[in-house]
Amino acid sequence: MRHRLRMMVGLGAVLAIALRCGGSDTGPASPASGGDDEEGRTFLPEGSRCQEVVPPAVQQAGSADPNCTPSVESVEADLNQDGHMDIRRVYLLPCPTMLGEDVRPEIMCREADLNYDGRKDIFRHFRAGEAAYEEQDWNFDGVIDAVLHFAGGNPLSVEFDHNGDGRFEMQVLLQEGNVRRVKVDAVGDDHYDIYETYEIETETGESQLISIGYDLQGDGTMDRLVSASEPEGSGEAAPPATPAPGEE
Numbered sequence: 001m002r003h004r005l006r007m008m009v010g011l012g013a014v015l016a017i018a019l020r021c022g023g024s025d026t027g028p029a030s031p032a033s034g035g036d037d038e039e040g041r042t043f044l045p046e047g048s049r050c051q052e053v054v055p056p057a058v059q060q061a062g063s064a065d066p067n068c069t070p071s072v073e074s075v076e077a078d079l080n081q082d083g084h085m086d087i088r089r090v091y092l093l094p095c096p097t098m099l100g101e102d103v104r105p106e107i108m109c110r111e112a113d114l115n116y117d118g119r120k121d122i123f124r125h126f127r128a129g130e131a132a133y134e135e136q137d138w139n140f141d142g143v144i145d146a147v148l149h150f151a152g153g154n155p156l157s158v159e160f161d162h163n164g165d166g167r168f169e170m171q172v173l174l175q176e177g178n179v180r181r182v183k184v185d186a187v188g189d190d191h192y193d194i195y196e197t198y199e200i201e202t203e204t205g206e207s208q209l210i211s212i213g214y215d216l217q218g219d220g221t222m223d224r225l226v227s228a229s230e231p232e233g234s235g236e237a238a239p240p241a242t243p244a245p246g247e248e
Contacts, residue, residue, distance in 0.1 A: 047119035047142060049135060050074075050090045050109035058094055068095035072108065084118040087111070115140050175200065179207040191215070195222055 052072045059070060071093045076085040091105040111123045119142060124134040131150040138145045147159045147168070155177060159168035169185040171192070182196040195213035200206070213222035 047113075048088065048111060049120070049123040050088065050111050050125075052090060054092065058092065061094075065096055070094045073105075080116050082116060084113065084116070086113045086116060088120075178205070187218070189218065191218055191220060193218070 052074065054070045054072055072090060073093055074088055074090045077087045078084060079086045088111050089107060090109040092108050093105050094103045096103060106129045107126050109123065109125050111120045113119060114121045117140060119140070121137045121140055122134065125132050130153050133150060134148040135144045136146045136148065137143060141164070143164050143166075145161055145164070148155055149157045155174050157174060158172045160170040160172070161168050162170065167190065169188065171183045172179055173181040178200050179198045181198065183192040184194040184196075185191060186193045193215050195215070196209060197211045197213070198207040199210050201208050209228045211228055212226050214224045214226075215221060216223040
């Protein structure tokens with residue numbers, strides 16, 4: 001029960017931050033160019049996890065203009081005027097296509113300092129202009145506590161590191177923003193031991209816990225399945241679980 005409560009609180013924070021950091025990114029109005037080192041790679045300051053590097057696939061795609069080289073530029077903002085850049089957006093500026101068509105700037109990464117301490121706390125990474133994953137530092141200690149994954153621009157799953165040891169001991173699979181399945185590594189051996197399955201209530205649209213499965217042998221499969229309406233001491237051998245969306 002405790003880990004479920006922690007998960008639900010944490011998941012609410014993740015989704016709230018994801019919504020708060022949404023919005024359109026149509027490209028830099030007056031971008032400031034970032035320099036490149038000898039490897040063509042620059043890491044931005046103040047705890048940034050956004051790389052200023054042109055993806056290899058873009059470099060190899062070719063251009064209608066032989067004098068054009070794809071570049072990466074960033075836009076920064078100091079919201080509270082304290083001298084630290086609180087928000088940074090990194091854009092890819094590709095060359096015209098082989099057909100000579102102009103290409104709009106493409107968002108690659110967006111990061112923000114949520115508590116104005118000069119260090120970035122949330123980092124959303126994009127692929128082909130669409131959200132791919134987002135790293136979050138909830139307690140502002142410089143360590144990533146959760147990673148939110150997207151598919152088709154929608155939240156697909158969240159991984160949690162509750163104790164800051166760099167390992168994600170919980171995974172939450174989502175369906176249309178609601179919890180579908182929760183997997184927990186309670187032992188700390190990098191294998192999930194507890195599997196919670198939820199269903200979406202038709203009337204409320206919210207997730208309702210329906211069963212808890214346990215891997216007692218540590219072999220990656222559920223050995224016991226308990227209905228949420230039954231006492232924890234009861235239960236039966238677990239049947240194969242129906243995969244949740246995004247679950248392998």
